[in-house]
Amino acid sequence: MARRSLIRNPSPASGQAPGWNALSQHAYDEHWLQDLLFRHPALIVADRLDGGGGDVAPLCRELAIPRAGGTVFADILGVARTGRLVIIECKLWRNPQARREVLAQIVEYAALLRRWSFGDLTARLKRKLAIAEQNPIFDLAKAKWPELEEAPFVDAVTRSLKLGDFQLIIAGDGIRSDTHAIAEHLNSQGAGLAQLTLLEIQLWQAASGNLVVLPSVPLRTEVLQQRVLVDGGGTPLQLEAPEIVSAASDETMESVVDxxxxxxxxxxxxxxxxxxxxxxxxxxxxxxxxxxxxxxxxxxxxxxxxxxxxxxxxxxxxxxxxxxxxxxxxxxxxxxxxxxxxxxxxxxxxxxxxxxxxxxxxxxxxxxxxxxxxxxxxxxxxxxxxxxxxxxxxxxxxxxxxxxxxxxx
CATH class of the missing domain: 3.30.1460 (Yope Regulator; Chain: A,)
Known part of the structure; x- marks a missing residue:
């Protein structure tokens, strides 16, 4: 079921006819949409995510993710109550190229983020948010869900990173795409475990200037899976080069006491x-x-x-x-x-x-x-x-x- 949220229009259009009118797709830009979803996470139709696992707690906007050749920026990073990380990309569909571009972007962000450890992500968030808390991911989540316990939640976030088990959300003002083609593309990219949701944001405006935001999922969600070998505790089995720490010291014994x-x-x-x-x-x-x-x-x-x-x-x-x-x-x-x-x-x-x-x-x-x-x-x-x-x-x-x-x- 679609969820409706009524908020005040920051810049009401003049000369509107009485009643409700669909807004022009040029009325608001992608930065505005990103800010809207970050400040009002209830607009993210989270009852369809994680099997009804709850809402999304936003962590940061414009997360910098380094890669060869430069840094890319994920629009919104959040986390679900279950510890599953959520990546949201906002795109207004003003040209046919937009769907392909945003799809490639969100797949790349998932592939890059999968290489991070929990410590990598924590350090980056502390720098991004300019905070000193030792566990900002848990702190932000607990502020939304006070019943959370730290150890199992951290384990769940760590598992989400290791498996590439992310909730990927493409949010736009008019989603039109072939779900099966998207699934095939994601599988070909090796994005690990990924669940893709296409979130349509419809904007309607009254003559009074009030804005109604109507989020919906117009296409069915695909769960995209790859086979990952795990041990008895569910940890993926990966061959990792052991950390090599030199045990030798460059200090030498002085033959003459000085x-x-x-x-x-x-x-x-x-x-x-x-x-x-x-x-x-x-x-x-x-x-x-x-x-x-x-x-x-x-x-x-x-x-x-x-x-x-x-x-x-x-x-x-x-x-x-x-x-x-x-x-x-x-x-x-x-x-x-x-x-x-x-x-x-x-x-x-x-x-x-x-x-x-x-x-x-x-x-x-x-x-x-x-x-x-x-x-x-x-x-x-x-x-x-x-x-x-x-x-x-x-x-x-x-x-x-x-x-x-x-x-x-």
């Missing part, structure tokens, strides 16, 4: 221990930093990168910074991708990232941020800057590593 140098090492180690104790990562899967050598630490990352190096150097060009290192042919290919997207990476993270080519043959390069120690007055400012920059850097890099790992399988 009290001054030993004292300096002690001071440096105490500084980095404070960093290890104080840094907090938005990414739920991030392991804590570990001491490296004198005046530097490792922040572990999944392969192929290994870790981020945090350091302080001394001398006439003393610096403080964080960087990733790239070696060999594979490292060069990865570095080239980051180098080409450097402007986008800076904008997304708010970091003054730079690339440094150290050697062409053999290839050795760095991506990171480097500041003169003189710019940061004393240990406290250096520590504050390092903690903030490390969190931003990890939140920027890890979703991209998840994409690479999925592509390599």
């Amino acid at each position: 009290p001054e140098r030993a004292n300096r090492r002690g001071v440096n180690r105490a500084f980095w221990q404070r960093f290890i104790d104080q840094v907090q990562f938005d990414h739920a899967d991030q392991l804590p930093p570990r001491h490296g050598g004198d005046n530097w630490v490792r922040i572990p990352l999944p392969e192929p990168l290994g870790w981020i190096t945090g350091f302080r150097s001394a001398g006439t060009r003393a610096e403080v910074g964080l960087f990733l290192t790239f070696h060999g042919e594979d490292g060069q290919n990865l570095f080239d991708g980051f180098h080409n997207d450097i402007a986008e990476l800076r904008s997304e993270s708010g970091l003054d990232l730079v690339t440094r080519l150290k050697s062409a043959a053999p290839f050795h390069a760095e991506l990171g941020m480097f500041r003169p120690r003189s710019d940061l007055a004393g240990d406290e400012q250096q520590l504050d800057w390092l903690c903030d920059a490390a969190n931003r850097f990890v939140s920027l890099i890890r979703p991209r590593l998840s994409v690479l790992a999925e592509a390599a399988e």
